[in-house]
Amino acid sequence: METAKLVQLPSHNGRLPTIRVEANRVVVDHLVLDDHALAAFVADRPVEERVLLVERALRVGLTAIASVGVTVNVDAVRAEFQGLLRQTEAANEKAATALDQMLRQNFADGEGRLPRTLEKFLGDKGELRGFVGDLFDEGKRDSAIGRMKVLLGAYFDGDASKLAQLLDPTRLGSPLHQFRVEMAEGFNRIGERLAALEAAGAARAGERAKGSAKGVDFEEIVDEVLGAIARGSGDLLERTGTGTGATIASKKGDFVLTLNAEATAGHELRIVVECKDRYVSGRAMRDELREAKSNRDAAVALVVFTPAHAPTGIAPFDVRAGDVYCVLDPAAPDCATLEAAVRLARLLALQTLRDRDVEVDAAAVSEALKGVREQLETLRALKMTLTSIGTSAKEVYAGLDRLRDGILARITEAETELRRR
Numbered sequence: 001m002e003t004a005k006l007v008q009l010p011s012h013n014g015r016l017p018t019i020r021v022e023a024n025r026v027v028v029d030h031l032v033l034d035d036h037a038l039a040a041f042v043a044d045r046p047v048e049e050r051v052l053l054v055e056r057a058l059r060v061g062l063t064a065i066a067s068v069g070v071t072v073n074v075d076a077v078r079a080e081f082q083g084l085l086r087q088t089e090a091a092n093e094k095a096a097t098a099l100d101q102m103l104r105q106n107f108a109d110g111e112g113r114l115p116r117t118l119e120k121f122l123g124d125k126g127e128l129r130g131f132v133g134d135l136f137d138e139g140k141r142d143s144a145i146g147r148m149k150v151l152l153g154a155y156f157d158g159d160a161s162k163l164a165q166l167l168d169p170t171r172l173g174s175p176l177h178q179f180r181v182e183m184a185e186g187f188n189r190i191g192e193r194l195a196a197l198e199a200a201g202a203a204r205a206g207e208r209a210k211g212s213a214k215g216v217d218f219e220e221i222v223d224e225v226l227g228a229i230a231r232g233s234g235d236l237l238e239r240t241g242t243g244t245g246a247t248i249a250s251k252k253g254d255f256v257l258t259l260n261a262e263a264t265a266g267h268e269l270r271i272v273v274e275c276k277d278r279y280v281s282g283r284a285m286r287d288e289l290r291e292a293k294s295n296r297d298a299a300v301a302l303v304v305f306t307p308a309h310a311p312t313g314i315a316p317f318d319v320r321a322g323d324v325y326c327v328l329d330p331a332a333p334d335c336a337t338l339e340a341a342v343r344l345a346r347l348l349a350l351q352t353l354r355d356r357d358v359e360v361d362a363a364a365v366s367e368a369l370k371g372v373r374e375q376l377e378t379l380r381a382l383k384m385t386l387t388s389i390g391t392s393a394k395e396v397y398a399g400l401d402r403l404r405d406g407i408l409a410r411i412t413e414a415e416t417e418l419r420r421r
Contacts (some may be wrong), residue, residue: 016030017029017030017031017032018030019031026058026062028058042054200331217330218275218277218306218330219239219241219254219275221328221330221333222254222255222273222275222304222328222338223237223239223255225328225333225335225338225339226255226257226273226338226342228335229335229338229339229342230257233260233343233346234260234262234263235257235258235259235260235346236257236258237255237256237257237258238255238256238257238258239254239255240253240254240255240256240296241253241254241255241275244295245295245296245297246294246295246296246297247291247294247295250291250295251295252272252274252288252291252292252295252296253272253273253274253292253293253295253296253298254273254274254275255272255273255275256270256271256272256273256296256298257270257271257272257273257302257342257345258270259271259346259349259350263346263350264350264353265353267353269299269349269350269352269353270296270297270298270299270349271298271299271300271301271302271342271345271346271349272289272292272293272295272296272298272300272301272302273301273302273303273304274288274289274292274301274302274303274304275303275304276303276304276305276306276309277305277306277308277309277330278309279309280309282311285303285311286320286321286323289301289303289321289323298349299348299349299352300322300323300324300345300348300349300352301323301324301345302323302324302326302341302342302345303323303324303325303326304326304327304328304338304341305325305326305327305328306327306328306329306330307327307329310325310327311325314326314327315327316334316337316340316341316404317337317340317341317344319344319348322348323345323348324341324344324345324348326338326341336404336408337404339408340404340407340408340411343408343411343412344407344411347411347414
């Protein structure tokens with residue numbers, strides 16, 4: 001195809017073609033295109049369409065030329081980017097190779113620096129295993145285990161150890177030697193005191209058995225102790241052994257203890273007290289107490305024996321058939337023991353108010369009496385142990401004192417609950 005020729009011809013007035021760009025317009029003056037084929041193509045068009053056709057041809061041509069320029073620029077950018085990408089890939093490959101070499105050098109199995117270092121210190125033949133083995137080797141005297149073994153052996157191993165020497169009571173310089181001496185002296189004094197008390201008790205019993213006024217003496221002692229107890233609780237004590245009671249010609253009941261009305265909700269509640277410094281059989285004692293309660297209109301009976309005439313197993317006090325049995329030594333009267341027996345009898349008497357529709361905390365009284373009975377059972381067991389006193393006399397007496405205090409505490413709890421009502 002013949003290439004079109006752009007011929008610049010002078011105009012009729014001699015001017016050359018000019019192209020001006022004005023804002024958004026391109027203005028062409030005196031432009032002549034020398035091309036036979038294109039001239040024939042334009043000639044085939046109607047005259048009125050030729051201007052529009054040439055304008056469109058110029059627009060299409062300029063657009064194509066502009067597109068070719070952009071394509072050239074894109075290709076240049078693409079070439080530059082591909083070159084940069086190749087450079088980056090080469091650098092990354094080089095870095096990966098270097099990193100791989102470094103990782104293999106430091107972390108490779110067997111040959112890496114880290115595995116070799118760990119094996120050196122932590123392996124089966126490493127320095128740490130050797131150090132620990134030497135530290136805890138029992139066969140080496142200078143190891144930690146060896147030194148501990150020697151040190152502990154000096155203090156705890158065998159009769160020649162320091163601990164054995166410190167705990168040997170027969171060794172003069174041991175801490176237990178003085179304790180042994182003091183214990184031996186204490187038990188000797190207890191034995192002597194028990195022998196003296198037994199001899200004195202037997203002598204007093206013999207003398208009182210011979211005297212005609214033994215009953216009066218014992219009643220005087222009981223009267224004095226009961227008076228102090230009654231004053232402390234607000235009760236009223238009467239000595240009634242010489243006067244008759246509700247039963248015709250009956251003088252049963254040596255004392256009558258009328259309880260404080262504040263504790264009985266205004267009801268009259270009595271405890272009859274019998275003093276016995278002579279032997280009385282169990283059946284005869286129960287019959288006598290029943291008669292004494294009827295004669296003195298009492299709810300509960302309290303009988304006080306001398307040690308020489310007390311039934312077996314009641315010392316220092318006990319509850320039998322709803323009544324309280326107590327032992328009081330006239331030569332050395334234990335006021336605390338008789339006070340515990342009286343307070344126990346008061347609780348038993350207060351328990352009888354349930355039958356009179358009186359508001360009394362029966363549960364608290366019953367619980368207290370249950371605790372007292374449990375303490376009394378333990379007391380009996382200790383007294384049985386006391387019969388084979390031997391070297392345990394001091395412990396048994398201490399146990400008796402603790403149990404007596406425990407019984408008093410339980411009775412106090414019950415009385416406190418009753419006062420709150």
